[in-house]
Amino acid sequence: MRLTILDRISPDEIHLPPSARTWARLISIPSCSSGILELRDPNSGQSSDPATKPRHQYLVARERLWRRVLLPAALDATDDSDLGEVRWRLAQPGCGLLWEWAREEGVPLLGYATTPERVAGEWRITPGRASKVGYSMPAADPYDQWSDVTGVQCPLCDQTLHWHEAGYVPGYRACMREGDVDSLRHRWLWTGDVLVLDANDH
Numbered sequence: 001m002r003l004t005i006l007d008r009i010s011p012d013e014i015h016l017p018p019s020a021r022t023w024a025r026l027i028s029i030p031s032c033s034s035g036i037l038e039l040r041d042p043n044s045g046q047s048s049d050p051a052t053k054p055r056h057q058y059l060v061a062r063e064r065l066w067r068r069v070l071l072p073a074a075l076d077a078t079d080d081s082d083l084g085e086v087r088w089r090l091a092q093p094g095c096g097l098l099w100e101w102a103r104e105e106g107v108p109l110l111g112y113a114t115t116p117e118r119v120a121g122e123w124r125i126t127p128g129r130a131s132k133v134g135y136s137m138p139a140a141d142p143y144d145q146w147s148d149v150t151g152v153q154c155p156l157c158d159q160t161l162h163w164h165e166a167g168y169v170p171g172y173r174a175c176m177r178e179g180d181v182d183s184l185r186h187r188w189l190w191t192g193d194v195l196v197l198d199a200n201d202h
Contacts, residue, residue: 005101022050034060034105060105061142065091088142114138116155125189129199149190
C-alpha cells in the first residue's frame with residue numbers, strides 16, 4: 001500500500017526504488033519505521049532541475065503527521081540538513097494522497113487535536129481536593145511529549161507554561177512570564193495524557 005501511494009504521487013518514477021526517486025521519495029531514518037516522505041514540487045520556480053526545488057518533508061510519529069520545509073539541495077542531501085525550517089510542525093488533518101499515506105502509517109482516520117481540548121474527568125493531585133479541569137494538549141514535537149506542556153501557551157490564559165517541579169511532584173508546570181514567579185496564574189500537573197489544573201487554582 002505504501003509503495004502504491006508513492007507510485008500515485010510520482011507515476012513517472014515507478015521503475016525506481018522509493019529512496020532513489022526525484023520528486024517523491026522515502027528517506028530511511030532509524031527513529032521511524034515509516035521513514036520521511038520527501039516531495040519536491042516540479043511547478044515551483046522556472047527551473048526543471050529538482051535540486052532547485054524546496055523540499056517538503058513529512059513524518060508520521062505519535063500517530064500524527066508532521067511537516068517541515070527545507071531549502072533546495074542536491075538529490076543526495078540527507079534528512080538532517082540545517083537548511084530551512086528544520087523544526088517539525090504538526091500538519092492540519094486533511095485528505096488526499098498525502099493523508100492516505102499518513103493513515104497507512106498509523107494516523108487515525110478521525111485525525112487529532114491541534115489545539116487544547118477540555119477533557120471530562122476528576123483527578124486527585126492535591127490532598128483532600130479533586131480537580132475537574134483537565135486538557136488534552138496538542139503534540140508539539142514528534143519525539144518528546146514533554147514539549148507538549150513546556151514553552152507552549154496555557155490553556156486558560158495567554159501566558160506560557162514553564163517547568164515548575166521544584167517543591168512539587170514531577171510533571172508540574174505553571175504559566176507565568178519568563179523568569180517572573182510573581183506573574184504565576186495557573187499550576188498544572190501533566191499525567192502524560194492530560195494536563196490537570198491544581199485544585200487550589202480553580
